[in-house]
Amino acid sequence: MAMASPSTAPQRVAVIGASGYGGLQTLRLLEGHPHFQVTFLGGERSSGKRWSELTPFLPLPDDPVVQVPEPEAIAAAADFAVLSLPNGLASQLVPPLLERGVRVVDLSADYRYRSLAQWQEVYASEARSFPRSDSDLCDEAVYGLPEWHGERIAQARLVAAPGCFPTASLLGLLPFLKQGLVDVGGIVIDAKTGTSGGGRAAKEHLLLAEAAEAVAPYGVVGHRHTSEIEQIASQVAGLQIQLQFTPHLLPMVRGLLSTVYCRLRDPGLTADDCTTVLRSAYRESPCVEVLPVGTYPSTKWVRHTNRALLSVQADTRTGQLIVMGAVDNLLKGQAGQGVQCLNLMAGLAPATGLPLLPFYP
Numbered sequence: 001m002a003m004a005s006p007s008t009a010p011q012r013v014a015v016i017g018a019s020g021y022g023g024l025q026t027l028r029l030l031e032g033h034p035h036f037q038v039t040f041l042g043g044e045r046s047s048g049k050r051w052s053e054l055t056p057f058l059p060l061p062d063d064p065v066v067q068v069p070e071p072e073a074i075a076a077a078a079d080f081a082v083l084s085l086p087n088g089l090a091s092q093l094v095p096p097l098l099e100r101g102v103r104v105v106d107l108s109a110d111y112r113y114r115s116l117a118q119w120q121e122v123y124a125s126e127a128r129s130f131p132r133s134d135s136d137l138c139d140e141a142v143y144g145l146p147e148w149h150g151e152r153i154a155q156a157r158l159v160a161a162p163g164c165f166p167t168a169s170l171l172g173l174l175p176f177l178k179q180g181l182v183d184v185g186g187i188v189i190d191a192k193t194g195t196s197g198g199g200r201a202a203k204e205h206l207l208l209a210e211a212a213e214a215v216a217p218y219g220v221v222g223h224r225h226t227s228e229i230e231q232i233a234s235q236v237a238g239l240q241i242q243l244q245f246t247p248h249l250l251p252m253v254r255g256l257l258s259t260v261y262c263r264l265r266d267p268g269l270t271a272d273d274c275t276t277v278l279r280s281a282y283r284e285s286p287c288v289e290v291l292p293v294g295t296y297p298s299t300k301w302v303r304h305t306n307r308a309l310l311s312v313q314a315d316t317r318t319g320q321l322i323v324m325g326a327v328d329n330l331l332k333g334q335a336g337q338g339v340q341c342l343n344l345m346a347g348l349a350p351a352t353g354l355p356l357l358p359f360y361p
Helices: 021-031 071-077 091-097 116-122 126-128 135-140 146-155 164-178 224-237 271-281 334-346
Strands: 011-016 036-042 080-083 104-108 156-158 188-193 244-247 256-263 288-290 309-314 320-327
Touching: 011 021, 011 071, 021 036, 036 071, 071 091, 080 091, 080 334, 091 104, 091 126, 091 135, 091 271, 104 334, 116 126, 116 135, 116 224, 146 164, 146 334, 164 188, 164 224, 164 244, 164 271, 164 309, 164 320, 224 244, 271 288, 271 309
Parallel strands: 011 036, 011 080, 080 104, 104 156, 188 244, 288 309
Antiparallel strands: 188 256, 256 320, 309 320
């Protein structure tokens, strides 16, 4: 995809929800970015405080004051806004920002569904707290998976960044659905994530004493990301897909590994054949790397990077295809993907300013 010529002046970005994990990661990336400048920090509970009071470990130039996220003030200070807010809250801010010409990347789930009614069904508790009538924006929003929707993201006013589980799962699964190489029935996704995926607010099950030395499934039936994955998988396959998704919590801070099981329509396809499919799909995607056959991804290999590692194996005995994907849930699974979308919206190469090499070990 051809990139537009970016302006020589830094493009102004507001970060709303700046002190949460998503906001902090976004700020870290933008502070080292050659083409963006953070010009507004917004927060509700943290408004009125100097940044150094909240996060002395991440100093910002001139130690700005966190402000109440009023649309007029944001629009006066920024061309883009990254919203890292609890589900439901972003929907109260997005419409007035778009009316004022601010282009938005939303890291929450508020605009990931094309149907407002489906969002209200899946996020029922948030829907009761945040009444909405913006079904037109749900239909307009572009799902922010750059490797699949890059051209639409570049033109979008509103981008809904995917969840971390859908990112790791869909990147591996979609090329095979698009080519019609796997059955659309019986797909199973087994995924594991670190504790930072639960956000920065205190939660009992994420306490060290609860999560350490343990692996535990959760949301075994009806996890919210299931319908999000099904929506995009169905769009690419051109058929309605239902699948099984089970997440697990691991005693690590960051990292996510998704293993997808599906049945090959041609059981004669080998792991080499399927690796070729993945490499063809992502040959122009700098943030996705396909590993050699027999090399399987580790979450340690993607920590602190915006890179997704994919690998595939085919079991000729059972006719099953096993696709594995690893991402850093806070970067390629959240803030890094948001900045990747910002790059496209600003006419920049998608990986501009994003880390691709891990801190290892």
